[in-house]
Amino acid sequence: MMDFATILQILDSAVRLMTPLLLACLAGLYSERAGVFDIGLEGKMLMAAFTAAAVAYATGSAWLGLLAGVAGSLSLSLIHGAASITFRGNQLISGVAINFLASGLTVLLGQKIFGLGGRTPPLEGPARFGEITLPFANALRDVPFIGPIYANVISGHTVLVYIAFLCVPLTWWVLFRTRFGLRLRAVGENPASVDTAGVSVTRLRFIAVAICGILCGLAGAYLATGLSAGFVKEMTAGRGFIALAALIFAKWRPWTALGATFLFGLLEAIANRYPNLDLGIITIPSIFMTALPYILTVIILAGFVGRAIPPRAGGEPYVKER
């Protein structure tokens, strides 16, 4: 039923589909490690997808679109920061509000600018990120086993895919090998100790929320100008929540985040390819594959398969002692 070429196609598709999940997952990682819960990943991605597609269409440049995507996502991050850090509001409620804000504003603005019921016109040529063929991909294609994997799965993606993958070691290095990372993690576990050391909790948390915004911006821009050719209403389709699930699944660590998002990307790729997966004994409907990330996350959260413990100060606004 499944030959080598099919497996390669599914893996290739999994890499494409996991990229927005990975970027959003790392985005959430920075924010939540600093003690700011973020269930607004979905909204930020959606906003970024829209602004990226709109600007890419207007300027014909995917790179300018990318910048706009980051700006769109950052503006929502700023609201989240103001609500949850400055005004010490409920971070979860702020996240819910941001998701709705993005969901409504993208259609409202899209309809106003393009009049296509919330879509942007399809993007072509340089308004999209093109596929990059890595060096020697074609030359090595004939090498048995490794060659096709290199040529079909690893090579031939847009630049944002490679950026996403590079973000994993980078995030690991920043979090666990720099002073900034140590402080960032400390502010998520015990903000009072960071404050005592004379480091501003507010500043650190705002930086973390901003990094989260930038990464969500990349994720959204990839959706609209890399994976698809333009913005469609509600195009994130719950990916922000799958990223959140992946973050819990990965227990707030960058390398495991890579694994978790790959698993969830693979599930989506398999569900796309086989609407009804026939395993001989039973047939698994694709809807089960779609729900599997959520089910797995609940199981992980329940602590039956290794416990997922969030950063201790997560969700708590920090009130400085007077």
Added chain:
Amino acid sequence: MDKMPKWADVILTPLISLLLAMAISAIVILAIGESPWEALTTMIDGALGSSYGWGFTLYYATNFIFTGLAVSVAYHAGLFNIGGEGQAAMGGLGVALVLLYLPLPHWLLALPAAMVGAALFGALWALIPAYLQAKRGSHIVITTIMFNFIAAAVLNYVLVNLLRPVGSMDPASARFPESTHLPKLSDMALNFGIEWGKNTPANITFFVALAACLIVWLLIWRTRLGYEIRVLGKSEPGALYAGINPVKITVITMLISGGLAGLMAINNVMGEAERLLLNAVEGAGFIGIAVALMGRNHPVGVLLAALLFGFLYQGGGELALWTTIPRELIIVIQALVILFTGALDNMVRIPLERLFLAIRKPGRP
């Protein structure tokens, strides 16, 4: 001593938050080149200007009363139930199973039976997140979000593969038997010789929702269980010290909350569609969050906020019909209400508290 009089906390802060949300919405409307005044008059005219408009406004409000009460009951125990969407969807499945498979000769029998089905399925869908929160400390916000998606998948599977009548293409159940159709408010008015709200979906469930408000009020402020719920919400160590079992109260509260969200299905599935459709809830579960926040988790507040959102929903539909403003404007308003009344609460409250302190000071000896 309180920094603010109670009326200011209960009425003034939500009102100012609402005005801020409306002001920003007006700016958004201006930004897309439309007139906020015209939008407002179109909405008022379309939602409240005729009994037809009222019929829809009350229908939507009924949905939001249930989901708003669901969020607020959980909130009193310090739980943020974001899973109303999934619980209401499962409530719909409960209603459909009762009405399709039990022979019910009259709506007077069908209504209580369907209510049991709706509340039971809604409550059961809240049970696992509740248990995991109480026993294993898994964050209920995350688990209820996950359960929303799982509910959507389950419903999709059930409608496409199990409940869909043979030969039908759309993912929906068969129509419920004629005998189980609920009386519409328009029919009831006609019995009194009044022509009101013809062809609108508002039905007898509205009165069930009003009763639910009363029962929730009694539960929270007049029963021992309600007291225990509120104690747990204020302080878990306090509850433990008072001999209250947090696990038990958490689970019971979430069962009530899920049951209330599930009861919404009486209105939209049994009262309006008269069959189970895919995505029947249409975001009402999430609007419950805005309604509960706006209504300060008090049944009277929830009722008023639900009416406001019912108005916004019907008015938004009219906007899309008569102007070039898409109905997604309502989602923006909803987001802003949640943002200002929920997350940016302190932005309004702290200046108000200062103001009241400043006013009061000169009067003190």
